[in-house]
Amino acid sequence: MEKRISLISEDDVKNTLTMDDALQAVEDALCEKGSNRVQMPPKTYIFFKKYEGDFRTMPSYLECPDIAGVKVVNVHPNNPKTYHTPSIMATILLIDPKTGAIFAILGGTTITAMRTGAISGLATKYLARKESTTLAIVGAGTQARTQLSAISKILNLRTVRVYDKNDEAMKRFIEEAEERYSFTTTPATSLEDCVTDADVISTTTPVTTPIIQDAWISPGTHINAIGADAPGKEELDPEILKRATIVVDDLEQAAHSGEINVPLTMGAITMKDIHGELCEIVVGKKTGRTSKEEITVFDSTGLSVLDVATAWMVYKRTQEKKLGSSIFL
Numbered sequence: 481m482e483k484r485i486s487l488i489s490e491d492d493v494k495n496t497l498t499m500d501d502a503l504q505a506v507e508d509a510l511c512e513k514g515s516n517r518v519q520m521p522p523k524t525y526i527f528f529k530k531y532e533g534d535f536r537t538m539p540s541y542l543e544c545p546d547i548a549g550v551k552v553v554n555v556h557p558n559n560p561k562t563y564h565t566p567s568i569m570a571t572i573l574l575i576d577p578k579t580g581a582i583f584a585i586l587g588g589t590t591i592t593a594m595r596t597g598a599i600s601g602l603a604t605k606y607l608a609r610k611e612s613t614t615l616a617i618v619g620a621g622t623q624a625r626t627q628l629s630a631i632s633k634i635l636n637l638r639t640v641r642v643y644d645k646n647d648e649a650m651k652r653f654i655e656e657a658e659e660r661y662s663f664t665t666t667p668a669t670s671l672e673d674c675v676t677d678a679d680v681i682s683t684t685t686p687v688t689t690p691i692i693q694d695a696w697i698s699p700g701t702h703i704n705a706i707g708a709d710a711p712g713k714e715e716l717d718p719e720i721l722k723r724a725t726i727v728v729d730d731l732e733q734a735a736h737s738g739e740i741n742v743p744l745t746m747g748a749i750t751m752k753d754i755h756g757e758l759c760e761i762v763v764g765k766k767t768g769r770t771s772k773e774e775i776t777v778f779d780s781t782g783l784s785v786l787d788v789a790t791a792w793m794v795y796k797r798t799q800e801k802k803l804g805s806s807i808f809l
């Protein structure tokens with residue numbers, strides 16, 4: 481017997497999903513995770529060493545709203561330069577828990593970027609100083625754009641500084657931001673110039689050797705560490721982690737593939753140094769920021785429950801608006 485599967489393109493997703501929606505879907509999913517009502521085994525990786533890339537599979541189930549799914553996503557940092565395609569491309573399958581049937585296939589690239597921005601927005605809400613006005617963004621690619629979009633909804637930003645080793649990428653980012661936002665976005669002349677004295681920093685590069693130095697980070701700073709999402713990747717000098725309150729999106733994933741993975745392996749920090757998961761703060765099981773001087777680091781590895789919750793929201797909206805198409809398999 482053939483089964484009907486809805487197809488929702490990247491364009492359908494872009495026309496449907498706002499950052500306000502993504503913030504809502506992500507906060508709801510974090511509440512579910514914080515209440516132990518999800519299943520989410522750690523993501524699995526296949527590495528293509530000769531192509532400097534990998535792909536991951538990320539499954540999960542949320543008891544409420546009773547939806548399951550899996551994302552397949554790659555990370556190939558050379559794609560933009562070599563193939564003129566994004567570094568990250570994703571597809572999400574939604575699964576009906578009652579029958580186990582796949583009922584929707586969605587373009588997952590926009591959803592990935594939006595939910596990654598949204599969780600940083602929420603980490604900033606719970607961990608940054610409320611009066612923060614200066615944001616530094618390191619890396620000016622896809623994730624950088626949604627960091628800005630989400631954090632600008634949480635803070636009353638006055639100044640944004642951005643640094644990318646690629647001048648052209650930095651220029652394009654600034655042109656887009658100047659068109660879209662009322663605050664000033666300026667190019668930094670160096671990494672140090674970008675992050676020094678920033679209230680909030682988002683790091684979004686694929687580097688495997690730390691680029692953000694401890695000496696540049698002032699008391700009271702909040703850092704969203706986004707780029708390190710696979711074994712061996714790290715963006716921050718481990719000395720920063722030693723004096724910070726470290727919050728992760730998922731303990732198991734962060735330990736093997738997040739910003740903390742290398743410092744843990746090298747013994748610079750231990751699991752006892754981790755304050756907890758962001759979802760525990762969202763549901764009130766753990767405290768967020770407790771002082772103005774505290775340095776806080778949010779280690780984001782990317783959670784399947786965020787993808788599935790956001791995809792489910794997009795699916796419902798597209799059905800209401802009669803967007804998308806379908807196939808029979």
Ligand SMILES: NC(=O)c1ccc[n+]([C@@H]2O[C@H](COP(=O)([O-])OP(=O)(O)OC[C@H]3O[C@@H](n4cnc5c(N)ncnc54)[C@H](O)[C@@H]3O)[C@@H](O)[C@H]2O)c1
Binds near residue numbers: 644691
């Ligand atoms: N935590 C998560 O949930 C999550 C989600 C998506 C992507 N990521 C990770 O975020 C990173 C960025 O992803 P993207 O989609 O924005 O990639 P991208 O290729 O669109 O952008 C990355 C940018 O970083 C810049 N860059 C690289 N090295 C740099 C350096 N040393 N200094 C300054 N800039 C540098 C590049 O020039 C590029 O513009 C990747 O490592 C990816 O795996 C994490």
